[in-house]
Every structure is written in C-alpha cells, then in structure tokens.
Amino acid sequence: MATMIQAIRMALHVGESRLGVTDIFGEDVGPPLGGVFTGTQGLKTAWNTPLDERGIVGTAIGLALAGQRPVAEIQFCDYAFNTIDLLKIAGNTYWSSGGDWNVPMVLMTPVGAGIRGSIYHSHSFDATATRLPGWKVVMPSTPRDAYGLMLSAIVDPNPVMYLMPKALLRVKGDAGDPIPGEPDDDKQLSSMIDAPLGDRSAWRPRWPALEELYIPIGEARIARPGSHVTVLTYGRNVPMAVAAANELAAESIEAEVVDLRSLHPVDWAAITASVRKTNRVLCVNEDTEITNFGEHLIRRIIEELFYELHAPPRLVAGGHLPGIGLADNLEMASVPQKDGIKAAIVELARHEP
Amino acid sequence: MATMIQAIRMALHVGESRLGVTDIFGEDVGPPLGGVFTGTQGLKTAWNTPLDERGIVGTAIGLALAGQRPVAEIQFCDYAFNTIDLLKIAGNTYWSSGGDWNVPMVLMTPVGAGIRGSIYHSHSFDATATRLPGWKVVMPSTPRDAYGLMLSAIVDPNPVMYLMPKALLRVKGDAGDPIPGEPDDDKQLSSMIDAPLGDRSAWRPRWPALEELYIPIGEARIARPGSHVTVLTYGRNVPMAVAAANELAAESIEAEVVDLRSLHPVDWAAITASVRKTNRVLCVNEDTEITNFGEHLIRRIIEELFYELHAPPRLVAGGHLPGIGLADNLEMASVPQKDGIKAAIVELARHEP
Amino acid sequence: MSVTATRPTSVAAAPSGRLSPELCVQIYDLMLRARVLEDRLITMYKQGDGFFWIGGPGEEAFSVPLGLLVDKGQGLDHDYLHLHYRCGGTLLAMGADPVNSLRQMRNAATDPYSRGRNFAGHYSVRAWNVVPVTSPIAIQFAIALGTARAQRAGTGAKGITIVQGGDAGTAEGDFASALIWATRRGEELPLLMIVCNNRYGISTPYAGQHGYDQIADRGKAFGMQTAVIDGNDPETSYTALRHAIDYVRTERRPYLLEAMVSRLRGHSSASGANLVKGELDCLERFERVLEDRNLMSRAGMDELRERYTVELAEAHKRVRSEPHPAPSSAWDHVFADKDLVRGEA
Amino acid sequence: MSVTATRPTSVAAAPSGRLSPELCVQIYDLMLRARVLEDRLITMYKQGDGFFWIGGPGEEAFSVPLGLLVDKGQGLDHDYLHLHYRCGGTLLAMGADPVNSLRQMRNAATDPYSRGRNFAGHYSVRAWNVVPVTSPIAIQFAIALGTARAQRAGTGAKGITIVQGGDAGTAEGDFASALIWATRRGEELPLLMIVCNNRYGISTPYAGQHGYDQIADRGKAFGMQTAVIDGNDPETSYTALRHAIDYVRTERRPYLLEAMVSRLRGHSSASGANLVKGELDCLERFERVLEDRNLMSRAGMDELRERYTVELAEAHKRVRSEPHPAPSSAWDHVFADKDLVRGEA
Numbered sequence A, B: 001m002a003t004m005i006q007a008i009r010m011a012l013h014v015g016e017s018r019l020g021v022t023d024i025f026g027e028d029v030g031p032p033l034g035g036v037f038t039g040t041q042g043l044k045t046a047w048n049t050p051l052d053e054r055g056i057v058g059t060a061i062g063l064a065l066a067g068q069r070p071v072a073e074i075q076f077c078d079y080a081f082n083t084i085d086l087l088k089i090a091g092n093t094y095w096s097s098g099g100d101w102n103v104p105m106v107l108m109t110p111v112g113a114g115i116r117g118s119i120y121h122s123h124s125f126d127a128t129a130t131r132l133p134g135w136k137v138v139m140p141s142t143p144r145d146a147y148g149l150m151l152s153a154i155v156d157p158n159p160v161m162y163l164m165p166k167a168l169l170r171v172k173g174d175a176g177d178p179i180p181g182e183p184d185d186d187k188q189l190s191s192m193i194d195a196p197l198g199d200r201s202a203w204r205p206r207w208p209a210l211e212e213l214y215i216p217i218g219e220a221r222i223a224r225p226g227s228h229v230t231v232l233t234y235g236r237n238v239p240m241a242v243a244a245a246n247e248l249a250a251e252s253i254e255a256e257v258v259d260l261r262s263l264h265p266v267d268w269a270a271i272t273a274s275v276r277k278t279n280r281v282l283c284v285n286e287d288t289e290i291t292n293f294g295e296h297l298i299r300r301i302i303e304e305l306f307y308e309l310h311a312p313p314r315l316v317a318g319g320h321l322p323g324i325g326l327a328d329n330l331e332m333a334s335v336p337q338k339d340g341i342k343a344a345i346v347e348l349a350r351h352e353p
Numbered sequence C, D: 001m002s003v004t005a006t007r008p009t010s011v012a013a014a015p016s017g018r019l020s021p022e023l024c025v026q027i028y029d030l031m032l033r034a035r036v037l038e039d040r041l042i043t044m045y046k047q048g049d050g051f052f053w054i055g056g057p058g059e060e061a062f063s064v065p066l067g068l069l070v071d072k073g074q075g076l077d078h079d080y081l082h083l084h085y086r087c088g089g090t091l092l093a094m095g096a097d098p099v100n101s102l103r104q105m106r107n108a109a110t111d112p113y114s115r116g117r118n119f120a121g122h123y124s125v126r127a128w129n130v131v132p133v134t135s136p137i138a139i140q141f142a143i144a145l146g147t148a149r150a151q152r153a154g155t156g157a158k159g160i161t162i163v164q165g166g167d168a169g170t171a172e173g174d175f176a177s178a179l180i181w182a183t184r185r186g187e188e189l190p191l192l193m194i195v196c197n198n199r200y201g202i203s204t205p206y207a208g209q210h211g212y213d214q215i216a217d218r219g220k221a222f223g224m225q226t227a228v229i230d231g232n233d234p235e236t237s238y239t240a241l242r243h244a245i246d247y248v249r250t251e252r253r254p255y256l257l258e259a260m261v262s263r264l265r266g267h268s269s270a271s272g273a274n275l276v277k278g279e280l281d282c283l284e285r286f287e288r289v290l291e292d293r294n295l296m297s298r299a300g301m302d303e304l305r306e307r308y309t310v311e312l313a314e315a316h317k318r319v320r321s322e323p324h325p326a327p328s329s330a331w332d333h334v335f336a337d338k339d340l341v342r343g344e345a
C-alpha cells in the first residue's frame, strides 16, 4: 500500500496529467529533491521557487486568476505565518469582487508535531486555516483520503488548504483501503515512483494506471464506530484516537472516532448523528488550545445539541505554549498523546450526568 | 473628559517622558499627521516609518531586545496579517531562549468595525492575538482604561498587544471616570493637546500634569452589574452591551456586563464569580465566529462550570464572512449590533433549564 | 507642485516627437472625463453619498495613456492589470462606464465591481483582465507574478502583465519579491512594473524614507530595463508606456517604469479631499499645450467640461435611487460553484 | 567546490597584506576547534544523540574572524549579533564553551541556549549581545533594524549591529526591508549585513533564482558600501570584516558584505550530513598555507586535531549523562516577570 506522501504524489501526477494542473511549486519542490518529504518527486510541472513564501502564495493566486490550476507548497506551515494577508486575499477575492473572480488554487503544507521538529517544524495550522473565510480546509489521515481529497481540492473552484499531517506522511495505508490503480506490492510501487538516492538526473517515474477518486470536501468518515463517546478529530490524531479507542474496548468503552477530513466546510450532519448516538463528545487536535477549532466545534455543539449531552464536551489540544520544545519530554507534554486521549474518553464515558 | 484617543496620547506622553519609551513609530505616526486617528500628535519620540509592517514589527522587537521600550503601531490591524510570524517571534523569544531575552514591546493597532471601513479597515484582531502565546493582549473600552492599560503595557517586560477599538476612539469618558490629572474641561484639554488644522510646524502640545495610573493586565471590570445573565465582552461591544442591558432592565432582565479589558491573561476569577451568580453566559465580540476567542471562553466555562449553567452559553460574533462590506446593511449584518445582543440576552434569561 | 523644482534631474524630458493631434485630443478628452468623474465622486462624498473617497486626480496624464495602450480582453492573450486605487483614468480609457464608479461610491447593489462591498476606485473586470483592486498596499506585486508566469516566454501567450502601485508602497517586501521573481535568469517574466511616485505615502514625504534618488534605481541591480518619466505629461507617458509595453511584449522580460505624478486632492477623503496647493495639474498644463498647438480652444474645453459635469450630475441623481445591497446579500459569493476564471459560465 | 571555477570574477582576491603569524595560528586553532565541534555534533546525530543537525562546516574561514572582530559585551556599547544557524565558529571565537553546543544537540536541560528546546546551532547569549538564533529564514534582517536603531548616530552608542544570513534567504522581503530601513537618508543605521553565499538553499542552486551576479549588487542601488569576498580564505575574511566593521562603527552607516563559502556537509542532517564532493575545504586550504609559511607542521596540526577530537568525545560522554528537561519545564519562561534586557536581575 502507498504511503500518504506517495498518495499525494500520485494525486498530483493525476492533477498535472489529466486535471489541468500547470504548476506545482515551492521551495525545493522541483528536481533534484522533489520536496523535503518527497511529495513532488518526478512530477513534470514541479519547480523550485525562490525562498520567499509571499512570492509563492502571490504566484499561486495570480496563476489561479489566470485560469490555471496551481498547487503551491509552503515547505512547513510554520513558515506560512508571513503570508496570512495573502491567504486572506485568496479567500476574499471571489466575495470582494461580487462573484467576478474565483481563485482555484491549492495550497499544501505539512503540519503538526511528532517528528521532534522543535519550535519550528511542529506548528499546527488548523486553527489559523479555519479563520480564513472563503477557504476550504482539508486534512487527510489515510493515504486513500489523501489521494481523493487532493483530487477534489484540485478541481474545486475555490482556494483549498491541504494540510499534510507530517507524522503520517510515511505511514502506509490499510490493505482494505487502496488507491484505485496502485499496485498491490509496496516494493513495486516504490521502484516505480520513488526517486533513487544519488544522481537522479536520468531518472523518470513510471506511474501506475491510476483511476480518479474524489473524496468530497465536507464529508467526514467514521474511522472507528462506537456508541459511548464521540471523538471529533483529524490528521495525526485520528490513528492515535483509534488506537486509544481500541485499547478501551477492553474496558467496555466503545468510542466512535470521527475523522472530519474537511475542517471547512465541516460535516455537521455526521457530527450531529454521532453526538445524538453517544451524547458525549471529545475534540482532539494539536493546535494551541486558546481560540482553537475544537472550541468552535464545542461551541456549536453546545448551541445546537446541548440537551443531547450527558457530559460537558471536552477538548484535548496543544498547550498554550510559545513553542514545542525539541526534547522528547517537551514535545510529548505539549501536544495530545494517546494516553491523554484515553483518559479523556474514560472520563467522558464514566461521567454521571 | 478626554476621548479614548486623547487618553492613549496622554499615556504615550507619560511613557516617553517618564517610563523610558524611546520610540513611538509606525506609518504616519510622526509629524505632521501624528497618526491617522491623532493618537501620536505632539509626542517627542514619534516618527514615521517606511510603509512596511514587517520592518515596523522587526524594529520593535529589535529595540526591545536592545533594552528600549518601543511602542509600535500598525495603522490598521487589517494590515498586520503579513507579520504574524514576527509576532510569534516576539511571543516566543523569551521561551525559546530559555529565559535569556525578554521582549518588552507594545504593539498598538486599531481594530473592529463601526466606521464603515469596508473590507479592510473593519477587521478584528482578538482571535488572532489570543493565538499568540507569550503575548499579553488588552483592549480598553473607556478612556481611563485606555490610559491605565497603556501604562501597564509599557512597563510590562513582555510583548503586549494593545487593541484600539476604532469605533470608540472619539468617544469621551464618563464624568465619574477621569484620568488622573486631566483638566475637567474638554475644550481646555483639546486646546492643550490636539494639533491645530493646517500648518503645525510651530505647534507644541501643553500636557496636563498627569498622574500615573496602572490598570493591571489580567483584571476585568464589571461595566454594569446584574444578576440574570453574564455578558463577557470587550472593546466596542462593551458600551453596546451596556446599552442593551440598560434597555432590558425595563423588562426586568438584569444583565451583568463584564468588560474583560485583558484577553490574555483573562480574569478567570471575575468570570467565574459572575457565572456562578447568573448561571447564564453570553460572549460577544466582532471577530469572525469560527475559531473565535469567545468560543474559547465558552469551552473553558463548559469545562469548569458546566453544572453551574442554567442555559447553554451563547456566542454573538461576526459572521464567517470573507469581509465586512461597505454598505450600511452589510456592515450591520456582519458584526454584532445592539439588537442582536438584546435578543440573545433575553433568550438566555428566559431559557428554561 | 512644484514638480520642476523637486523633480530629480534624471527624469526624462518629454521626447521631441509629439503625438498626433487626434491622439492628443482623444487623451485630453479622457483625462477630462476622468477628472470630472473624480470631482463627482468627491462631491458625492461631501454630500454624504458614500463613506470614503480615494482616487486619482493628478494621475490622469499617466493613467489615461495606460488605458489606451493596454491590450484589452480576457485571458492569457490579453494584458492583465493589477492596479491600485488611483487608476480611474485607466479604466475610463479602456471604456468603463463612469456611472459604475458612482455606483461603487454609493455602495449600491448595482455596483458591478464589488456589489456595494468595497471603496470607490476598487475596480474588478474579469472580461478585461482587470484583477480586483484591493486595499493592502503592494500585495498586487506578489500576485502579478502569477498571471505573468502564466504568460511567460514559451507558453505562447501574447498578453503581458502590468502591475502598478505608489511610491511609499515600494518599501513593502512584495515589491522586492516582484523584482526577484521577475528577473530569475532563464525564467524572466513579461511583467511591466509601474510606480506612480507622488512623493507621499498619506502624510509621509518621500524624502527621508528612501536611500536612492529614484525607485527605478532598484531595478537596475536586477538588470532590468528602467525609466523615470514625467507622468504629468501625457505625451511623455504615452511614448514611454508604448516603449515599455512593446519591450515586455516582445522580449517577454520585465520593465520598471517610474512616473512622477501629482496628488491634487491629497491622499483621500480622510485628509479632506480638498485641492492641495503647489501640486502641478497635468490637465491644466495639457490644456495650455492644446491651446498653444491650436488643437482645442479654451471655450471648447470649457464646454466639454461643462457637458461631462452635467452628465455625471444627472447620473448621480439616477444612481441615488438605486438600492443598497440587502443585508442577506453579505452571504452571497462566499464560495464559487463555477470555475469562472477557467471559462465556466 | 570548485570555488575557483564558479566564483564570479568580481570576488575580491586576497589582499596582499598577510595577517601576523600569531593571528594566523589563532584563527587556525579556532577554525579547527569549530570543525571538530561540527564533526562531533554530526557524530552525536548519527549515534542518535540528537534529532537534527545543522551547522557551519565550510564557513569557518569566515565565521571565526567574525567572532574575533566583534566587540563582545552586553548593551548598546557593544555589537549585537543576529546570526543564523551556521555560526558556531563565531561563537567559539567569542569564547563559547563547545560543550554547551553538545548540550543543545542532545536537547539536555543543561543547554544554556534554549534549555533543550531548540535545534543545534541556535545560540542565545544575552551577556554577549547574541540575539537568539531562530528558524524562520531572514527575519533576523527585520529584527536587526531595531538594535541598530538603538545604536544609530546621535545616540552615543559605540556598538554596531551585525546581521547574517544565507544566499537563498535574501529572496525574503525582510532582506529588502533591511536595505530600505538601513539606508533612509538622514536616518542611516550602523548595520553590517552579511550574506554567506554557499550557492544553495537546501537543494536549490543559486543559478536560476537570482537576476544579478552577486547579491551584494542589490546594496548598490541603495548607495551602500558593498563587497564580495572569498569567505574560504580567513585572511581575506578577516581583513574585509575589519574594514567593514570599522566603517560601520565610524561612519554609523550600513555595509553589505557577501562572503562566498562552502557547504561541506550538505544542508543538514536531513540530507545526510555526509561530506559533499567538490566543495573547497577552507580548513585544508589554510593548513597548506600555514605549512607553506612554516607556521604549523602537518604533525602539529594532526596532533591538535586529535587532541580536540578526544576532548569533545570525552565531553560528549559526560553530556550523555546530563538530564533532559522535565515535561513540566515546558511551562517555564512563558512570561517574564523581570525586565532582563533593561538590566533587572
């Protein structure tokens, strides 16, 4: 099975060969490196930009206005914070022009902790991204979703922020969850599409015969069904929450893990259905906890589903800290870990109304 | 009584003449204009920067590191969104250096709607500011608080974000709430410290004999006492909420309006005390409603005071819109107005648990 | 102004070659219409028929020739325009209906540029490749890189990208980004960068904020073709723009053009929008030229001005009765369901 | 490298004046220590004693002279340093204890630069005006404007501000901001801007990303004094730095210095941190010079390297037993309660 980063690369290949993507670009995105996480290796429209995130986002907006389908990368979301004004422009151009110009661009960027990335290279971007009206925001947790969400992002006429959970990029998909057209054998796939070490100047990828798969933006996925507690999460925290839930099954607690996949628009129908079933909600994400997207979900649940609740909804999120420290201890203490998620699920499940 | 903008100007005068402020700067902050809202007229350390917000914030950080006490202005918070990375640096330098370098700077910037400022010149900044760990964030709603919070911000050894509610800058203080040392007569004050129209090159302000007044950062203020519903708000929405509450007294609904004044650190003790008394909470602010600071307050209230609540807490905030439109109708529909606040208070007060 | 006194010696003198009488008269007519439009917008502001005015009185001698020289149309084979908020003359010269500017001034629902959402002078015309004018200073220099890239050598596109801003705004990093990205060797962009230098950013004078005589000097470090011109002279502007546009279109390389212009009504309504003393008025000056050359008579010009003034006053009356946008319309156009820029309709 | 082949002809040749034998030996000694330190850090990384390595092997011939020439101390009368992540040689030359670098590499609680929070090479020494090195590329160019302003002509401050970054990073707007703010007429800043040009940003070669031969050319548009030097030659570096620092200190105006350097171990541990073929090694080259001049013998140099290597290997062993920060320490230093930078203690 493909890893998430291979899935993204294959989606970009489909994008540039069939969906009209003309430019895939960012720092070190083109040859020889093909992206610091290998996401853009072997793509024929990938190119290296100057080290200038504002130029990258500006170019993406301009290409979109010119009717291209650009996919731009910010190497780490930690380095997107000097471009928020431009991201706002991308999000408000259609509205500000009264429906005259839409901006069909994709911005992809690796997010989150889990690789001992220190103060920079550990930031989350979900809170900031959901504060950009006019943007759609997606974040996959499996290779198949990564593939299908990227294709949807590419063909969407609006700006789509594609958040790549750094810690999952090298994780392979489940056997039952293939990308349509990927070879069964990992080694075979790798030999076809992973660039060799050393000199790559003569290397060309051999792409499998991929089929299009569109995961609709705005549709959540039940990552693990359960009836006692709803866990609303996305990205890196999905497998973590599933692991926590699986362990708790032994204690007869069945948590339902909802992988939102789209943060905006969010799948409110799926959230409502799950909360009505479990009456208890936990939101989990890695971003800092003050003015956090999980707090939005909780507010909306309180507003619309208050009398369904058998326990106060909870948030497990990153600490309101200036950074995520390098040392193991510091990173672990700063963002949600499996044990903390388990403890919160247990507390919610055992809570007497 | 002084207006809020006069209060800020007087505080800056105290800052530069007694508290070690060496540089007050930003676009059009120096002579001849003294700020687009007149906040820096007649100040001896005020100077005009190039039109470059990144240079402004960078310079402020550098001056602070050099042991100065800079007060920098971003002309409108709408134009601070290309500097979020630098604001993050200001907030994380003390932490990242393990306590080696603190960053004693003040960043002031006008925020919010209410002046038909259109898509730009209407942004709020509270959600973004509370997402900057390492920063303290304040927002006055009266001239006296504006004065006292600015002095506290100046002497604080940490970066302090000073949000100026645009719509209140020209509003005068209440007679019972003077700035210590301001003359009783508005006209007299104006003749002393407001720059004349026309040629100002020979003009010098005559400052009243101001006393120092420090409104502690982290202390809320009860803007209007009440026992039925707690309204947590700040800035422009404080007088609006007070007016709403006063009108509702006729319907025997007594809302307590808590002017947070400090968004971070927030006065949790004051919030708790009020919520324990009223058991009903409304949060009001102008920022867009998804991933909003009011949602944080609601989340924390849910987490810590759930069983005190007789109604689901509510948020009245700005719409999740790409911008605030110029036309009256559009602005009014996009951010909280008195009637909406009233309706929400009534709903909360009448809610049967 | 006095432009003559403060203008650095490097500003090119008007070329000896004059424009044809017909073109002179056409340019004059458009400059006059543009001026009359700004006058009307300011009147509307002063009458409370709009919350804020900003515009281009004093830039007509430059903005009109630009509008005449642009290859107008939609898509890569035409020129993209990334303008700022002083470009009314350019739009008029391209054929825009001035009444639409009144509609935007009044934030009427009928405003075709922003549906009552944005300030005066914030144009958006997809059919003419006029990208939405937006408030944050200088970001258009970053965004223009994208349309220019879509038109770079090798793509076969015939159009070029034109981006314009003020002098103070060149201090923003985005202006530097444009210099850098447009001149990458082997990846040069067909980008005409224009700076309209009125020697002010709001209240802040040019002197003391810059470490060079002319902003165009910054392009030289990047090996760019540059020019500094008297933007108050429409013949100079026309000739210089034609040269620059031809160069960019043919060579598909960038060009940096700095035009010295006036700011006749101050920065915006925030500073009163009254006539500022000492600024050279390009329209007055060009009227004297036309008189000297016997191309127009004083009486004819007065009559023309009167006619346009009356026309717009009447249009203003009509626009007054047009509705403002409904409150609920704030929620329109948050997300597109059609890919308009790719031709979906 | 081959530096000789690719270095543009405008790179200044070493000045005929050699440095004194004592200084040469001192510089060599520090270059060697700096190199041995980087070797140790890479070994630590490869042994799993640290998550990430980045540093300056290949920049010692420049970074060491810089450290020797800085006016070291605290406050406005000394030089502020806004460095990037390849400046270990500068810190060693200023007298930093290399063991502290090992502590940071191991993210130990004893790391005095960041308490186990930041990557290797991210120094912070308030006592020496070494402002915290931080990851976002080029922001130090914006921040340096503030310390430089505090030291500008008229303040009486004796110190200057020195800011350093890489070649690719000059594409960020902050580099342009520094050029603009440092050269404002009448408000010039005592700022030495240094670009260490190793002709790469991670994997992206210099060629194709820049529209000029040398980055220093950009300073010329701003009327700045500039120089491009062979940063692989410590004598050239020392002489050029001394000249530049003297100029900035005396004139209280900015200076832009571009040093051509090598990147001997690639970008960072992310690209393997192995020796890269074809890059000129400044240490080897200087060793040959010292041998030629009979200032050091091959055997003496080998012995010295062996000694330093053993010293650091032993230090590494000791550091291995130092604790990592406790989880709860993440919450330390969020807010300061003392104004340390103003002298409160």
Ligand SMILES: Cc1ncc(C[n+]2csc(CCOP(=O)(O)OP(=O)(O)O)c2C)c(N)n1
Pocket (backbone or CB within 6 Å): B027, B051, B053, B075, B079, C086, C135, C136, C137, C138, C165, C166, C167, C168, C169, C170, C198, C200, C201, C202, C267
């Ligand atoms: C990023 C940003 N910062 C500040 C402002 C406020 N502002 C509007 S116009 C202006 C001055 C622009 O001066 P210049 O670039 O010379 O253009 P001019 O108005 O003189 O034509 C400023 C500071 C803004 N719109 N955008």
Ligand SMILES: Cc1ncc(C[n+]2csc(CCOP(=O)(O)OP(=O)(O)O)c2C)c(N)n1
Pocket (backbone or CB within 6 Å): A027, A051, A053, A075, A079, D086, D135, D136, D137, D138, D165, D166, D167, D168, D169, D170, D198, D200, D201, D202, D267
């Ligand atoms: C703002 C920002 N963008 C991207 C990165 C990721 N990054 C780290 S180093 C680097 C290349 C820097 O190249 P250069 O400026 O030439 O310095 P060098 O590493 O070659 O010394 C990049 C892109 C970053 N740290 N900061």
Ligand SMILES: [Mg+2]
Pocket (backbone or CB within 6 Å): C166, C167, C168, C196, C197, C198, C199, C200, C201, C202
């Ligand atoms: Mg100007």
Ligand SMILES: [Mg+2]
Pocket (backbone or CB within 6 Å): D166, D167, D168, D196, D197, D198, D199, D200, D201, D202
């Ligand atoms: Mg480099």
